[in-house]
Amino acid sequence: MAIVGARAATRAALDTAAALARAVASDGGLVVSGGALGVDGAAHRGALAGHGTTWVVLGTGVDVAYPDRHAALFGAVVDGGGALLSCFPRGTPPRPWQFVHRNAVIAALADAVVVVEARPRSGALHTVAAARRLGRAVAAVPGSPGCEALIADGAAPVAGPAELTEVLAGRPPRRAVALPAAGTDAARVLAALRTDQPRDVEELAARTGLSLRATGRAVTDLELRGLARLQPGQTYLRSALAASAA
Numbered sequence: 001m002a003i004v005g006a007r008a009a010t011r012a013a014l015d016t017a018a019a020l021a022r023a024v025a026s027d028g029g030l031v032v033s034g035g036a037l038g039v040d041g042a043a044h045r046g047a048l049a050g051h052g053t054t055w056v057v058l059g060t061g062v063d064v065a066y067p068d069r070h071a072a073l074f075g076a077v078v079d080g081g082g083a084l085l086s087c088f089p090r091g092t093p094p095r096p097w098q099f100v101h102r103n104a105v106i107a108a109l110a111d112a113v114v115v116v117e118a119r120p121r122s123g124a125l126h127t128v129a130a131a132r133r134l135g136r137a138v139a140a141v142p143g144s145p146g147c148e149a150l151i152a153d154g155a156a157p158v159a160g161p162a163e164l165t166e167v168l169a170g171r172p173p174r175r176a177v178a179l180p181a182a183g184t185d186a187a188r189v190l191a192a193l194r195t196d197q198p199r200d201v202e203e204l205a206a207r208t209g210l211s212l213r214a215t216g217r218a219v220t221d222l223e224l225r226g227l228a229r230l231q232p233g234q235t236y237l238r239s240a241l242a243a244s245a246a
Helices: 012-026 038-047 068-079 096-109 124-133 144-153 162-166 186-191 201-208 214-224 241-245
Strands: 002-005 032-033 055-059 083-085 110-114 138-141 228-231 235-238
Touching: 002 012, 002 096, 002 124, 012 032, 012 038, 012 055, 012 110, 012 162, 012 214, 032 096, 032 241, 038 055, 038 068, 055 068, 055 096, 068 083, 096 124, 110 124, 110 144, 110 162, 124 138, 124 144, 138 144, 138 162, 138 186, 186 201, 201 214, 214 228, 214 235
Parallel strands: 002 032, 002 110, 032 055, 055 083, 110 138
Antiparallel strands: 228 235
């Protein structure tokens, strides 16, 4: 199980990542992450606390501790029977582009990827993209914008170890889809949204015959339900969650 997420994570996210990793490790599973600050580090520590095995996939050479404050953690991983892995030669320093490749390796090594807290453009989403290309299961912990977007696009919602067990067993829990009632403003706006062509509020208003104010309220309601996704330029798409329920 790959457990990844925000570097500047909240205490709740750190606790959740550690609990999930500990559950996987205690059950004999392998926890994979990227060794970064925040969620990654919590996942590795959780696996060690569960007396299990964890692998750190680095975006540097295996002999370069990055971040350097995790040098002791990396030593504990190896001492605990885990491993430090990298697709870069020894001595390779950290460079931004290398971490995209690192994230793809994390996805390739795992049977499933769970994201614990993420911003809309989090690096963890690169891991998810690679996981989906490889056909891996994807799960996310609800509560942060990036994770809510993943759940709206079909990721399994996971709040704790019990649901994670279902993901690992190939029976990921599914989020119930509550479509707006027929004839409501939200239903009319949802019908005007597309999955492949972003539309702004003005265009949606023109297509539905609603006022700009009513259209804005409706699309906000859809976004909160996970049925619409905000895109750059204040445009909106119909989410995969909404498309699956159509």
